Amino acid sequence: MVKIGSHVSMSGDDMYLGSVKEALSYEANAFMVYTGAPQNTIRKKISDLRIDEAVQLMEDSQLSFDNVIVHAPYIINLANPDPEKREFAISFLTEEVKRTAAMHAKQIVLHPGSAVGGDRELAVKWIAEGVKQVISNTKNLDVKIALETMAGKGNEVGKTFEELKAIMDLVGEKNRVSVCFDTCHTHDAGYDVKHDFDGVIKHFDQVVGKEFISVFHVNDSKNDVGAAKDRHENFGFGFLGFDSLLKVIEHPDFLSVPKILETPYVEGNAPYKEEIMMIRNQVFDPNLVEKIKNK
Ligand code: FE
Ligand code: FE
Ligand code: ZN
Secondary structure, eight states: OOOEEEEEOOOTTTHHHHHHHHHHHTTOSEEEEOSSOTTOOOOOOGGGSOHHHHHHHHHHTTOOGGGEEEEOOTTOOTTOSSHHHHHHHHHHHHHHHHHHHHTTOOEEEEOOEEOTTSOHHHHHHHHHHHHHHHHHHTTTOOOEEEEEOOOOOTTEEOSSHHHHHHHHHHHOOTTTEEEEEEHHHHHHTTOOHHHHHHHHHHHHHHHTOGGGEEEEEOOEESSOTTOOOOOEEOTTSSSSOHHHHHHHHTOGGGTTSOEEEOOOOBTTBOOHHHHHHHHHHTOOOTTHHHHHHTO
16 A cells, blocks of 8 residues: 655644644555754653654554654754854754654654855765764664755755765765655756656666665645756646656555655645545546635
């Protein structure tokens, strides 16, 4: 069965228990959470996350821990030229990896970073040093750091497979790093995911190794290939389209890899239950966004 879910929230009194409930309400068998707001680094204590109840509910619902993904906040930049800020990013990420392990999740997605000022080579080196430090701070934990493929907006590092490979090589620890493959981002970065996903994967396999892909973000894009914009669109409603995204989801090489939707809300309504159902039915519904709007 296809492993499909969406990002869900982790907030309020329910915290992680609420995340599991939200995922189940979408009939998902996978999900992704930020451990707090994605745009800040304020986090609750591990003891306040309601992990035991969440884990119990996952077990009762046969939702595998392998399909649970944490996403690090996107304001963290391991490539910040200010050494104090890099230090902060490392210590914050160290705590995030500990939270990820406490939540029984096996991977945390990380936007590699941004080359402030434009020196990408130096940024790659700083990112690798940071990731390496985080790994050594969490030696005994079974958590992978999944570097996300980026759209290449501004000075984002990780726009090319070669850049991700360079980071991974410098980190070394091959059993602790992996890749989160975002379809919107790779398309926006200029890879022809729409017409030639097999060719893109062949390229990825030659550069990085396809076995390093530990999660997909299956987003459509509001922009044409190579736009470097990073604006997600609802599944099937953007430039990638339903058939090419379904091909990613059903690709035989990645059946065991969880797929996560980060598609936009439609006028305040979460689209995930409907998108997941459409994906499982394997038939595009051109009226889906309209239906979600009127929920
Ligand atoms: Fe991301
Ligand atoms: Fe993503
Ligand atoms: Zn994105």
